[in-house]
Amino acid sequence: MMTDIVIETKGLTKTIGGRNVVDKLDLKIKRGEIYGFLGPNGAGKTTTIRMLLGLTKPSSGEVRLFGKSIGKERVALLRKVGSLVEYPSYYGHLNAIENLETIRLLLPGVKKSRIDEVLSIVRLTKDAKRMVKGYSLGMKQRLGIAAALLGEPELLILDEPTNGLDPSGIIEIRELIRSMPARYGLTVLLSSHLLSEVGQMATEVGIVTKGKLIFQDQLEVLKGRSKQQIHIGLDDRQRALSLLHANGFKAELSGGSLYVPQGDDKRIAAIVRMLVQQGLEVSRVEEQGDSLESVFLHMTGGEGEL
Amino acid sequence: MVPIIRSEWLKLRRSKVWLLLFFSPLLAGLIGATASMTPDVDPWVFLQATVFYTHALLFLPLLTGVFSAFVCRYEHIHGGWKQLLAMPVHRSGVYLVKLLAVMGLLAVVQLLTVVSLLAAGMIEGVETPFPWGAVLLHVAAGWAACLPLAALQLAVSTAWASFAAPLSVNVIFTLPNMLVANSNDYGPFYPWAQPVLAMLPDRLGAGTFLVPTDTLLAVVLGSFAVFLAGGLLYFTRRTI
Amino acid sequence: MGNILASEFLKLRRKMVWFLVVIGPTGVIALQALNYGLRFDFLMKQYASDPWGYLMINVSNLLVPALLMGMTIISSMIASLEHQTNAWKQTVALPVGRTRLYLGKFGVTALLLLGSTTLAMVGTILLGLLLGHELEALPWKSLLIAMYGSFLSALPYLAVQVWLSVAISNQAVPLTIGIAGLVVSIFVLNGPSSLDWLPWKWPFLVRAEPMYSMVAGLLTGAVFYLLGTIHFVRKDVG
Known part of the structure; x- marks a missing residue:
């Protein structure tokens, strides 16, 4: 059965060293949304994302993806998720195709031709056979996005995706992300510390600070609050x-x-x-x-x- | 498991770890080829003792640590772990494949050491037939004796991002071999001494172990179980 | 110079290096204590002619490999401080000559290991006294040679390790080379005297041939140190 809520957290809390880095977070993200997850550096965005992906266990509370608990059905759920956390992951001694191949092998049912597709989506086709350690920060970032797209995910989680990109790269990625729900029918969670960044892509916005969610609604509502x-x-x-x-x-x-x-x-x-x-x-x-x-x-x- | 193995193979294939496979067998073979033979001992038993002792006293346990650190290194340096573990794979599968990779590399090293022994014998002009059965038994036993060390080193290597930290642990435990392996009382119970003890032929002839087989089995399997369980428990729960 | 060393030591705060500096000599002495403890009567009888001498041999046979390993690991850890966080570019951009920076890296490593050596010496004396050896009979000169002499003869090894660790960001390389060097040295230690020119042998040779090993160690060490400096000064840092 298809649920309309793709990401739902209930009382999600992570305590590190006696401090609640994430504090009773209740996120709710609907299918087809581009959700801007906003907050200053150190607000707990990345820790939240790590918990969404099952990389870190919550101290209390629960993460549900597609209506199922990540604690119980992590592997099955992750098949539908593509992610880029904090900074791009890569193997420097492999080229872009090989890097993507290490991931493709772990994604059941993804054809080899998909590698060429995602490389062309992020416009890395020309450099695909170069070792990744020679890539610029922006190229590594694009490779990271390609990796996230590889499994044709239903949910895309991108943590600070425009980090290290030059202005034209930022615009490119922004256009790409904006077009995704329409083109591929997926849901996107996008974290950033820049409102201007998210403001141009997001339909829905959540703002965290000091681990607490202080705002969650449509971008329009946030705009309405701005006093001129x-x-x-x-x-x-x-x-x-x-x-x-x-x-x-x-x-x-x-x-x-x-x-x-x-x-x-x-x-x-x-x-x-x-x-x-x-x-x-x-x-x-x-x-x-x-x-x-x-x-x-x-x-x-x-x-x-x- | 198979997809994880194939993915691991791709990463390993292009790494420079291959250069490390040859060092120990070459050196051990060289020492064997230049050793002065003792007339009253079976030449193959003598050479096996020389070559395998050189190889297994320090190199083999040290290499186990180096390989373990190596297969974790490319995950540590550029955020590989978080990407890998956000894939639809079981953490225990990832961990066991890393262990398999280490043991696979060690298997290659062991086979090269056999080649090295064979070459040393040819250079020394040994004419009696090569005792294949006995040699392969010792080589396999030495390989199996590395299991607990690999399990421990893998646990340490996944826990620490630095290459030096797991190697320090490795060296701290391996150096005492120089004393412990020669002690009849304590050698059989020290996990790091097991590879060399398993690889050495008894004076009685090839094919028999220096240490009673049941002790060897108990120590190797016992420590393997403890280290593997600890490592798996840690790795499946750790925060990435 | 003082400032550079102070800055290097500051970077080492709360690092595992300190643990290694202490655990190395402690482990060596503990193992020998165990060795003696287990076979006390037998060893005492066998070593009756020169109890201190044999103790030193036993300690230094373990100490030298531990020292070589310490040189490998500690050089790597100290260089990693910069590699891991890409701090070289920051450090090199400071108004300090690169020659002095390199000296700082080398100096801090050498001082730490000298500390370990001193600990091992104190440990040897304590262990000897514990075993009932007479303090008056302690051959100080041989003890100093067995300890600091080993250190001096191992300087080429240290200089090469510092060089490799600083020059190559992939620490697997210097660490592997260091371990390989250690094993080579263990296998040549009993080798014929025709191999005495091998630097790997000197730290073990120093008890028999103190002058030769120490002078050769110092000179060869200086050569590798200079080569390392020259390379570091010319190297692109990014």
Whole structure:
């Protein structure tokens, strides 16, 4: 029977050295989603992924893939999963084809021709016969993605997949991932510490910080939470801040820039007029660029790397 | 199991471990070929004692450790373990195939040592027929005596990513062989001394063991069971 | 120089190296204690003519292989500190000459093993006293030669191991070569004197031919050390 929930964790917890690296995580990922698994470095993303794949046993709680417990049916479940954890795995003394062959042999029912297919998907065909130890970081990353795709998985788990890729490589991989659910009908879990990264691919987002899931919903909901701000560029920001506060306007200095909350035009006009009359040189009044990032930053307690 | 074996073979085939297969047989053969023969001992028994002693006192146990570290090395260095164990395979299968790889490499070394003994005999001009049965029995027994060492070294090699750490363990246990193997009281009970004890012919002639066969069997199988169970238990539970 | 060594020692904190430095000599002495303990009366009778002398022979027959192995493993561990985390490029980019960096790597390895040798010497004396040998009868000169002399004669071996460990990132290579060297040395140790030119023999030869073995060891060691330095200075690091 097909279940609609591909990944489900219940109270998933991992304690390392007395600290809950992953703390009662309840993930729920539906078939066909591209799930962005977000959080600052060290939030517990990779540990969670390791537990999803059965590489590490949870201290408590449970992982269910396709409705079945990974603790009980690990081997059968892993046949349907392709993964790339943390950094690409490879055997330096083998070439790309041989590397993929070591994996293909372990995947029942995958034909040899599939190796050429995945190599062409990640555009490594030209370098397929070179020893992998001579590959650049980006090529190794692409090989890792090829390995993950090899078994035509129903679930693809990619941990920081654009690590080490150059801008054109990032765009390429992004397009590839975005097209996957439609083309191959699979579900993707994608971890990243960059919201901007995931924001362009994900349909659903989960945010973890310090091992706890603090947000899990559609990307649109996250976008809705972003409060719009107005950035005011001027010379003496400190003085401007005290003036604004003295006159009853809300304002804050963040990262050396002055922000006031989005509001109706009249209020903004009043603020600008007041600042100009006080002799400050206002050079810019603009809506803040990517406010999604600041929502993320705010949620994760300012630890996020953006 | 078979798919895992084929996958392992692919990784092993292209590695440089092959260079290590020849060293010990060559050196042991050289020592045999240049040894001065004692007239009152059967020449093949004498040569077997010389060549196999050279080979099995230190080399064979040390090689067991090197091979074990080697088959784990290519998994350790670039994240092979996490990729391998996220495949639809049983961890115990992966572990047993690694053990099989080590024992396979040792089998090749053992066969080369037979060749080496044969060559040493030809160089020394031995004319009596080569005692195939006895020699192969000792070579096989020496190989089997490496089982517990391989099991222990594999456990240590999977646990530590560094190549030096398992080898340190290996050397720490193997060096005492220089003393222990010569002790009639303690040699038979020291696992690292078993390969050399199993490979040496008794003074009485080829085909008999230096140590009572039941002791040899009990020590080898007993320590193998303990080390293998420990290693498997650890490996199937460990965090990758 | 002091700073470089201090920095090297700092990197060794909480490392297994320390365990090896202590376990090596301790193991050697413990094995000999066992050897003597098990056959006490027999050995005492057999060695009655020169109890200290035989004790030294027994200890150093085990100590030298342990020392050679220690040289192999510790060189590798110290070089691995940089290889494993790709730290060479960081270390080499520091405002310190590469000659001195290499000296630091060599120096820290040599000092650790010298420490082991000293432990073994102290252990030998303690074991001798425990067995009831007279302290007054202790031949200090022979003891120093058996211990530090072995170390000096093994310097070529150390210099080669440090060189290989630093130059080759795949530590399987230096470790395997080191082990092979050890076994070679064990098999030539009783070989004819026509093989005395083999560096592998010197650490064992030192008791019989102290001057020759130590001088040859120092000189050959210096040559390999220099070759290693030159190679390290010219090598591309990435």
